[in-house]
Amino acid sequence: MSNKKQHLDTAVIHAGQSPCPITGAVMPPIYMTSTYAQSSPGVHQGYEYTRSHNPTRYAFERCIARLEGSTLSESDDQSYGGFAFASGLAAIGTLLDTCTNGDHIVAMDDLYGGTHRLFNQVRARSAGLEFTSVDMTDLDALRSAIRPETRLIWVESPTNPMLKVVDLQGVADIAREHGILCACDNTFATPMIQRPLELGFDIVMHSATKYIGGHSDAVGGVLVTGNKELAETLRFHQNSVGSVLGIFECFLMLRGIKTLAIRMRRHCDTSYKLAQWLESHPKVKSVVYPGLSSHPQHAVASKLMQIDGQPVGGGMVTLVLDCDISGCRRFLENLTTFSLAESLGGVESLVNHPAIMTHASVDPAVRESLGIHDNLVRLSVGIEDSADLQADLESALDAI
Numbered sequence: 001m002s003n004k005k006q007h008l009d010t011a012v013i014h015a016g017q018s019p020c021p022i023t024g025a026v027m028p029p030i031y032m033t034s035t036y037a038q039s040s041p042g043v044h045q046g047y048e049y050t051r052s053h054n055p056t057r058y059a060f061e062r063c064i065a066r067l068e069g070s071t072l073s074e075s076d077d078q079s080y081g082g083f084a085f086a087s088g089l090a091a092i093g094t095l096l097d098t099c100t101n102g103d104h105i106v107a108m109d110d111l112y113g114g115t116h117r118l119f120n121q122v123r124a125r126s127a128g129l130e131f132t133s134v135d136m137t138d139l140d141a142l143r144s145a146i147r148p149e150t151r152l153i154w155v156e157s158p159t160n161p162m163l164k165v166v167d168l169q170g171v172a173d174i175a176r177e178h179g180i181l182c183a184c185d186n187t188f189a190t191p192m193i194q195r196p197l198e199l200g201f202d203i204v205m206h207s208a209t210k211y212i213g214g215h216s217d218a219v220g221g222v223l224v225t226g227n228k229e230l231a232e233t234l235r236f237h238q239n240s241v242g243s244v245l246g247i248f249e250c251f252l253m254l255r256g257i258k259t260l261a262i263r264m265r266r267h268c269d270t271s272y273k274l275a276q277w278l279e280s281h282p283k284v285k286s287v288v289y290p291g292l293s294s295h296p297q298h299a300v301a302s303k304l305m306q307i308d309g310q311p312v313g314g315g316m317v318t319l320v321l322d323c324d325i326s327g328c329r330r331f332l333e334n335l336t337t338f339s340l341a342e343s344l345g346g347v348e349s350l351v352n353h354p355a356i357m358t359h360a361s362v363d364p365a366v367r368e369s370l371g372i373h374d375n376l377v378r379l380s381v382g383i384e385d386s387a388d389l390q391a392d393l394e395s396a397l398d399a400i
Contacts, residue, residue, distance in 0.1 A: 008067065008192060009261040016062025017254070028059040030251045050247065052239045057084050060250040061222070063257060064212065067191040068224040069198045072231055080231050083223045083238050084245035084253070088187065088207030089114050091221030093123075095183065095203065097237050101128035103151035106142060108166065109133040110159035110370050113359035115185070121361070136166045137297055139174065146178055156185040158301075161318050161354045161378040162370055163288045165297035168304060172200030181230070187211070187345070188316055192264040193305045197226045208253055210345030211315070214263055218252040220245045263347065263383055265307060267315030270389065271381040275317050277390055283397045285375070288318040316344065317379040325374040327400040328353065332377065334399040337384060337392040344380035349389055352378045
């Protein structure tokens with residue numbers, strides 16, 4: 001395993017991994033063991049119990065840490081900057097476990113519904129944490145929300161499902177001024193498009209289920225940090241809470257991440273084509289896509305979201321249809337290449353109705369204030385041929 005700086009196209013394939021020294025296996029072996037033999041009590045080869053240590057999981061953790069730009073040192077049997085969990089929510093939950101009863105967290109107002117539920121319906125009650133939601137596209141609003149007891153700033157950018165884009169550098173600067181940790185859910189962008197650690201963030205989170213795995217066949221989550229003290233704290237809590245990613249899922253994530261670079265280019269290219277076309281369609285009221293000049297934070301997105309120095313908009317497109325809920329249902333039910341399903345980021349295209357599906361647990365008044373109406377749908381654009389996807393959308397729009 002080389003520690004030299006690699007282009008991301010190379011790092012997604014090789015980072016954190018090397019051929020097996022015993023067999024020469026190119027892919028890291030799947031170490032399906034729960035425990036490891038010791039030559040004497042407490043004398044072992046760096047591995048005791050798979051909840052605490054596993055070579056396959058370490059390979060995935062090292063890989064995602066390198067991709068996100070963690071500068072922490074690595075060794076062959078440890079992963080200091082990356083942490084793999086059973087799901088994205090398990091990753092967030094473990095991060096919250098580092099907080100203390102009474103701590104205050106400022107969170108982006110537009111969040112994945114499961115994150116919103118975990119914050120406001122679970123940890124506010126079970127852990128005594130306080131949460132304030134704020135539109136962080138307005139940095140003054142963020143400053144105003146910070147209290148003496150604020151421990152963490154939680155950002156999602158681009159957001160789910162409204163695709164708001166936050167000035168991450170500005171947020172990191174504010175967090176540093178106040179001595180507060182800041183974390184970014186980078187699921188929609190992936191490290192191919194933006195790397196928050198390089199902008200001053202302390203922690204990056206991914207629902208690895210999405211673009212990292214990329215094939216809709218494994219559930220997982222990750223945290224990455226470049227802060228050694230914070231890494232030690234996260235490793236302690238990961239081991240203590242125990243919600244680690246299964247070993248076969250780690251193998252699937254490593255397999256999926258090898259094509260992340262080429263997949264994200266295709267996702268972005270096709271999404272931009274479809275967003276441009278949809279913006280002029282008579283049955284579409286509006287299109288929300290960071291790559292369009294009509295996007296409220298297009299200028300910020302163009303600086304933050306790039307591949308090879310060129311601005312990109314990501315693989316997610318949000319539509320407001322010119323219809324009521326019945327028309328929206330007809331649109332969704334008449335799609336054939338797009339599958340009506342939750343989740344996102346796979347090679348196949350998916351469509352989702354946030355108000356009924358992913359964000360149903362969010363209070364209706366909050367959904368309304370964010371613009372998550374009954375005629376809003378979210379597209380996860382896959383890597384199929386763009387003409388086929390456009391034809392599918394056009395046919396479904398004709399059914400409204």
